[in-house]
Amino acid sequence: MNIAVLGTGQVGRALAGKFDELGHDVAIGTRDPEATLASTERDARGNPSFAEWHGQHEGVEVLALPDAGAFGEAIVNATSGLVSLEALRATAGDGDLAGKLIVDVANPLDFSTGFPPTLAVKDTDSLAEQLQRAFPDADVVKTLNTMNNAIMVNPGAIGGGDHTVFVSGDHAQAKQRVTELLEQIGWRDIVDLGDLSTARGTEMLVATWVRLVPALGTNAINFKIVR
Amino acid sequence: MNIAVLGTGQVGRALAGKFDELGHDVAIGTRDPEATLASTERDARGNPSFAEWHGQHEGVEVLALPDAGAFGEAIVNATSGLVSLEALRATAGDGDLAGKLIVDVANPLDFSTGFPPTLAVKDTDSLAEQLQRAFPDADVVKTLNTMNNAIMVNPGAIGGGDHTVFVSGDHAQAKQRVTELLEQIGWRDIVDLGDLSTARGTEMLVATWVRLVPALGTNAINFKIVR
Numbered sequence: 057m058n059i060a061v062l063g064t065g066q067v068g069r070a071l072a073g074k075f076d077e078l079g080h081d082v083a084i085g086t087r088d089p090e091a092t093l094a095s096t097e098r099d100a101r102g103n104p105s106f107a108e109w110h111g112q113h114e115g116v117e118v119l120a121l122p123d124a125g126a127f128g129e130a131i132v133n134a135t136s137g138l139v140s141l142e143a144l145r146a147t148a149g150d151g152d153l154a155g156k157l158i159v160d161v162a163n164p165l166d167f168s169t170g171f172p173p174t175l176a177v178k179d180t181d182s183l184a185e186q187l188q189r190a191f192p193d194a195d196v197v198k199t200l201n202t203m204n205n206a207i208m209v210n211p212g213a214i215g216g217g218d219h220t221v222f223v224s225g226d227h228a229q230a231k232q233r234v235t236e237l238l239e240q241i242g243w244r245d246i247v248d249l250g251d252l253s254t255a256r257g258t259e260m261l262v263a264t265w266v267r268l269v270p271a272l273g274t275n276a277i278n279f280k281i282v283r
Numbered sequence: 284m285n286i287a288v289l290g291t292g293q294v295g296r297a298l299a300g301k302f303d304e305l306g307h308d309v310a311i312g313t314r315d316p317e318a319t320l321a322s323t324e325r326d327a328r329g330n331p332s333f334a335e336w337h338g339q340h341e342g343v344e345v346l347a348l349p350d351a352g353a354f355g356e357a358i359v360n361a362t363s364g365l366v367s368l369e370a371l372r373a374t375a376g377d378g379d380l381a382g383k384l385i386v387d388v389a390n391p392l393d394f395s396t397g398f399p400p401t402l403a404v405k406d407t408d409s410l411a412e413q414l415q416r417a418f419p420d421a422d423v424v425k426t427l428n429t430m431n432n433a434i435m436v437n438p439g440a441i442g443g444g445d446h447t448v449f450v451s452g453d454h455a456q457a458k459q460r461v462t463e464l465l466e467q468i469g470w471r472d473i474v475d476l477g478d479l480s481t482a483r484g485t486e487m488l489v490a491t492w493v494r495l496v497p498a499l500g501t502n503a504i505n506f507k508i509v510r
Contacts, residue, residue, distance in 0.1 A: 172480070175406050179490070215509035222491075249491075249498050253399070257491035263406070264449075264484035267476050272510055280507040282442035283499055 057237075060085050060128025062121065062143050064092050067161060068134035069109050070205035076115045078240050083117040085124025085131075085147055093118055122149035130157040130233070131194075137164035137183050138176055141190055154193035157230050159237075160184045160255075161200040161208070163262045172266055175259065184224065184255035195230035198255035199223045199238065202262060204275040211242050211278070219280035220245045224254040247281060284464075287312050287355025289348065289370050291319050294388060295361035296336050297432035303342045305467050310344035312351025312358075312374060320345055349376035357384040357460070358421075364391035364410050365403055368417055381420035384457050386464075387411045387482075388427040388435070390489045399493055402486065411451065411482035422457035425482035426450045426465065429489060431502040438469050438505075446507035447472045451481040474508060 061072040062085045069084075076082040086092040096105045110118065119127060125147035135143040140162045147153070164176040164183040177183055184198040200208045200221060211217040221243045225231045231248060238246050249257065261279065269275045288299040289312045296311075303309040313319040323332045337345065346354060352374035362370040367389045374380070391403040391410040404410055411425040427435045427448060438444040448470045452458045458475060465473050476484065488506065496502045 172483075178406055178487070179402050219507075219509040247495070247498060249494050254491075254494040254498075256399075257494050260405070260487035261491050264476075264481075264488050267481040267484050268474070268508060271474060271476050271481075272508070274510055277508055277510040280446075280509045281495060281499070281504055282446040282507045283501055283504040 057081070058127055058129045059083075059132060060119070060124035060130070060147070061132040061134055062124065062147060063134035063136075064106050065134070065136075066103060067205040067208070068132075069113075070209045071132055071134055071161070072116045073113050074209035074241060075237075076113060082115065083119045083124050083127050085119055085121045087121060087146065089118045089120055121146040125149055125151065125153065125156075128156065130159055132159045133162050133187065135162055137162040138166060140183060141186060144187060144190065148191065152193055153191045156191075156194045157233055158187060158191065158194050158196045159234055160187055160196055160198050163201050163259055165262065165266075172263070175263065178260055179256060182253070182255040182259050184252050184259070188226065188252055195225065195227040196252060197223055197225035197227070197230050197234045198252065198258060199234055202258050202265060203278045207276060207278050209241055211244075214276050214278060215280065217242060217244060219278040220247055222247050222249050222254075222258050224249045224252050224258065226252045245280070284308070285354055285356045286310075286359060287346070287351035287357070287374070288359040288361055289351065289374060290361035290363075291333050292361070292363075293330060294432040294435070295359075296333075296340075297436045298359055298361055298388070299343045300340050301436035301468060302464075303340060309342065310346045310351050310354050312346050312348045312355075314348060314373065316345045316347055348373040352376055352378065352380065352383075355383065357386055359386045360389050360414065362389055364389040365393060367410060368413060371414060371417065375418065379420055380418045383421045384460055385414060385418065385421050385423045386461055387414055387423055387425045390428050390486055392489065392493075399490070402490065405487055406483060409480070409482040409486050411479050411486070415453065415479055422452065422454040423479060424450055424452035424454070424457050424461045425479065425485060426461055429485050429492060430505045434503060434505050436468055438471075441503050441505060442507065444469060444471060446505040447474055449474050449476050449481075449485050451476045451479050451485065453479045472507070
């Protein structure tokens with residue numbers, strides 16, 4: 057599958073690298089590919105520069121957002137939740153992303169008042185639903201937003217991989233395609249929560265996750281639904 | 284410990300019955316004890332009437348709210364979240380609940396527009412914090428609000444008891460007392476999330492729980508934090 061990943065941060069890199077490793081045709085979409093590829097400094101947390109990362113993942117194309125939109129059968133939204141709508145609009149270009157699968161892994165976290173972040177949308181709406189309303193002819197599926205990027209692409213890193221990933225969406229076939237991608241990554245407990253409004257719950261769940269990290273002293277954590 | 288449980292519904296009964304079984308001195312607080320004890324009809328879901336339940340739990344006193352407030356060293360808020368503040372005020376009577384431990388297991392779920400419920404408070408505030416602000420000289424601890432009442436008092440019912448209960452609160456000693464109560468019930472994975480504002484997360488987590496129940500076809504579920 058042609059997969060365009062929007063977002064050059066740790067989440068976008070982790071997913072693009074994993075899908076590439078799995079044999080998909082992968083592009084990372086970014087506003088300015090030249091500037092992205094020219095960035096050679098590590099970030100404040102010591103993460104490799106994009107150039108350094110790309111040197112180890114040369115199979116991943118780096119495309120301007122509209123080109124990424126044209127390329128991808130699936131478009132993975134790994135941008136910051138506060139700019140996701142804008143990024144998707146740029147990705148659509150003159151089109152409407154009709155028939156595309158949008159895999160939304162972002163969270164509408166607002167850090168503008170510091171820690172803990174607040175949620176820019178919640179309870180009666182969700183980022184995923186905002187994206188679906190903006191692109192009614194695309195199929196939005198919410199998933200993977202409830203854990204750190206390292207766990208997203210390597211569930212076996214904790215608890216023998218015995219923990220849960222959620223999928224939410226209004227389109228059964230799209231959820232099935234996402235479920236297959238998740239299984240390829242190695243996910244075993246994939247819970248279909250129902251329609252896209254169930255993303256309200258999983259986006260709000262992140263408010264517990266951000267407090268668990270300091271409480272437990274690690275971000276290598278995930279929710280398991282015991283039943 | 285003298286424990287007053289506010290709320291005559293399934294949650295209040297489950298907790299009062301369990302604390303009684305564990306050897307605590309337990310009272311259920313209700314607005315009108317006579318009316319509560321006179322109710323002999325099963326509810327719409329077929330649950331026993333209060334009178335029937337009380338016949339099997341005669342060790343549990345039934346007190347008017349102010350009497351329950353005077354009786355309890357610990358006051359367990361098992362009322363509906365939308366009326367919790369009002370119930371606590373009635374429980375305080377002419378006092379301020381100073382020095383009392385308030386164990387808040389309620390959720391601010393608003394079903395007035397049907398299913399799914401919305402949250403009457405969220406994100407930047409929580410029911411637990413509202414209670415703490417209303418009774419600044421009491422020690423509020425949020426816990427047990429992320430699961431069904433049957434699991435609250437019998438964690439071993441699923442997954443061999445290997446799943447998580449959270450505690451949030453501003454008072455270390457109060458959290459320690461609650462932790463001991465939870466251990467008596469049989470909880471093994473008790474995660475101290477931090478100060479009371481972390482209850483925002485666990486109250487919002489219930490928005491996932493309410494969607495998991497229809498998705499999985501059971502309410503015998505709980506979150507486990509895998510790490």
